[in-house]
Amino acid sequence: MAGAGLVTLRNGRVIGAGIAREFPETVYFEPDWQQLKNTIKESFPGDRVSVRSSSDDLKKHILYLEGPQSPSGEFLFLDLNSMDAKTIGFQYPAVKAANVVPARWVIYSARDGTQIPAYITMPAANPNGKNLAANVMPHGGPRARDFGDFDWFSQSLANAGYVVIQPQFRGSAGFGLEWDEAGAKQWGKLMQDDVSDAVKYAVAQGIIDPKRVCILGWSYGGYAAGAGATLTPDLYRCVVAGAGVFDLVEMLRYVDAPGARDVDTSVLYWKYYIGNPETDRAGVEAVSPSKQVANVKAPILLIHGRLDTTVPIKQSEIMRDALQAAGKVHEYVVLEQEDHYMSFPQTRTRTIQAMRDFLVKHNPP
Numbered sequence: 001m002a003g004a005g006l007v008t009l010r011n012g013r014v015i016g017a018g019i020a021r022e023f024p025e026t027v028y029f030e031p032d033w034q035q036l037k038n039t040i041k042e043s044f045p046g047d048r049v050s051v052r053s054s055s056d057d058l059k060k061h062i063l064y065l066e067g068p069q070s071p072s073g074e075f076l077f078l079d080l081n082s083m084d085a086k087t088i089g090f091q092y093p094a095v096k097a098a099n100v101v102p103a104r105w106v107i108y109s110a111r112d113g114t115q116i117p118a119y120i121t122m123p124a125a126n127p128n129g130k131n132l133a134a135n136v137m138p139h140g141g142p143r144a145r146d147f148g149d150f151d152w153f154s155q156s157l158a159n160a161g162y163v164v165i166q167p168q169f170r171g172s173a174g175f176g177l178e179w180d181e182a183g184a185k186q187w188g189k190l191m192q193d194d195v196s197d198a199v200k201y202a203v204a205q206g207i208i209d210p211k212r213v214c215i216l217g218w219s220y221g222g223y224a225a226g227a228g229a230t231l232t233p234d235l236y237r238c239v240v241a242g243a244g245v246f247d248l249v250e251m252l253r254y255v256d257a258p259g260a261r262d263v264d265t266s267v268l269y270w271k272y273y274i275g276n277p278e279t280d281r282a283g284v285e286a287v288s289p290s291k292q293v294a295n296v297k298a299p300i301l302l303i304h305g306r307l308d309t310t311v312p313i314k315q316s317e318i319m320r321d322a323l324q325a326a327g328k329v330h331e332y333v334v335l336e337q338e339d340h341y342m343s344f345p346q347t348r349t350r351t352i353q354a355m356r357d358f359l360v361k362h363n364p365p
Helices: 031-043 152-159 177-181 190-204 220-231 248-255 263-273 277-286 314-325 345-362
Strands: 006-008 014-020 024-028 048-054 060-067 070-079 084-090 104-109 115-121 132-136 163-167 208-218 238-242 300-305 330-335
Touching: 024 031, 024 048, 031 048, 031 060, 104 190, 115 152, 115 190, 132 190, 152 163, 152 345, 163 190, 190 208, 190 220, 208 220, 208 345, 220 238, 238 345, 248 263, 248 277, 248 314, 300 314, 300 345, 314 330, 330 345
Parallel strands: 132 163, 132 208, 208 238, 238 300, 300 330
Antiparallel strands: 006 014, 014 024, 048 060, 060 070, 070 084, 104 115, 115 163
């Protein structure tokens, strides 16, 4: 079984590790297992294959496939004695293969010359199109990353007719410690520049229309969407910010309050990566979207779960009130029984519908 990046047998012996380069894969330390992996890959060319369970003699396996041949996530029972493979289920049984577009790995140059990785997903109905409407979608975290595997958020947009760009900006995890540390105190600065430069790259490649680009994201991605609206207001036609952080000083106060969860690590993390308002309040507020709403030009959709304890709904309420006071066009959706992690299918569906309705209204594909 896999856990914390390691692949172990039932007796606890470590036989491999999960890694992510362009796409996730498993590297095995033991020759028998590596040979098994090679044999399986030969049988399913193009798909990413992981072994979920195996018999002791390594002749029978439960596999999980994802890729061009198995876009909705397919579970197989494989018997190497007979070389017989049988489908036993799907991760997303309602998702049809024809509706899934594989993400493409690209590298673009940031304004300082740094090479930044990104995923681009083209519209399902127009995979070779040019000058298309687009959404740039920075991931949450920010010490996280995208993996290029099935992503219901990006696929819903691709099926609505949009290009989706997912930059792995500096500060993302999984690209080495130096890359990770490059995001320290760069919220709204270097990290945001990397997101903006992904848009410029796609424009230069002729993929997207510079006048038809929106930005959207969840959690840190929601912050980045708000920062895009306030710090680079001419770049985006509309903005969707889910569970975002909009007042960084207030967020630091929240994690530092008595009884806050994971206080010791959380406060240190936020102050190290965002900044310390006790010593640089002006600097922190300069990159807080709620403090910069006067710059907003694009309509904004805010979405937040009422039960969110990671980023409290107060953050979106602060942003809503600031937008309203400034007379800016905005919409606000509250997911009453939802937390930070979009845990329920019905709220995922509602979020996708609200997001797509908003995008079609303000940036039709």
